[in-house]
Amino acid sequence: MLILAATPIGNLKDASLRLIELLESATVVAAEDTRVAQRLLRGLEVENRPRLIAVHEHNERERAASLVEQARDGDVVMVTDAGMPTVSDPGYALVSAAIEAGVGVTIVPGPSAVTAALALSGLPTDRFAFEGFLPRKPGERRKALEALSVEQRTLVFFESPNRLAESLTDLAQVFGADRPAAVARELTKLYEEVRRGGLAELAAWAAEGVRGEIVLVVGGAPEAVASADDALAQVLALVAGGSRLKDASAEVAEATGLSRRSLYEAALAARTS
DSSP states (O other): OEEEEOBOSSOGGGOOHHHHHHHHHOSEEEESOHHHHHHHHHHTTOOOOOEEEEOOTTTHHHHHHHHHHHHHHSOEEEEOSSBOTTSSSTTHHHHHHHHHTTOOEEEEOOOOHHHHHHHHHOSOOSSEEEEEEOOSSHHHHHHHHHHHTTOOSEEEEEEOTTTHHHHHHHHHHHHOTTOEEEEEESTTSTTOEEEEEEHHHHHHHHTTOOOSOEEEEEOOOOOOOSOHHHHHHHHHHHHHTTOOHHHHHHHHHHHHOOOHHHHHHHHHHHHHO
């Protein structure tokens, strides 16, 4: 069968006994990066040297069929550079192909940067949504954040340290400067750090430069207390009093938890109708 195996996200001591036993007996390992997989085997003192097959975002679909056939005859272990395969990592196409072909799929669970950061954030954990990486282009990123601005579940993102300050700035502008959040950096490693605060505060901190693997956790939107019609009326009243439509929409959105973009578009339509 196909075996999805979670690997440590930083500290090799987080590797489970089951993972080590699996790697000791594996004959075929599909790895996101074979060099990283070799270092993992050495670091865990695994003497077995399985056949390593590179499976990454550029070739996974092409190699899925052949790996599934191998898994039909004998186990194929899937590992990524860190954490759980398929979660912002290769593996999804391979799992889908195995299921479609009637080949069994099982899992060796383990470390997860998503749940580790969520637990450390100090934000609600009963309901959350993982959004992966935000778009790189500013316009696309802001559009994605506008769509998430009324999401009441805690949100978890991966982010590059080079884009963290820009993303936090956009988040502060779209979600509100005081929306609570946490930046988890280098989880389980020597320089692990969790920085908590409002989005604007975290953006200012990140502007000084941040290194390492980043997970960003953002508190959900407050429950909207006003109806869309009431909020629209507030926007139009502010505009009638001299405020710019953009500023009025942002002010009412922050006060009500409704989408700034939706309020802006609704007000624009009301003014032109």
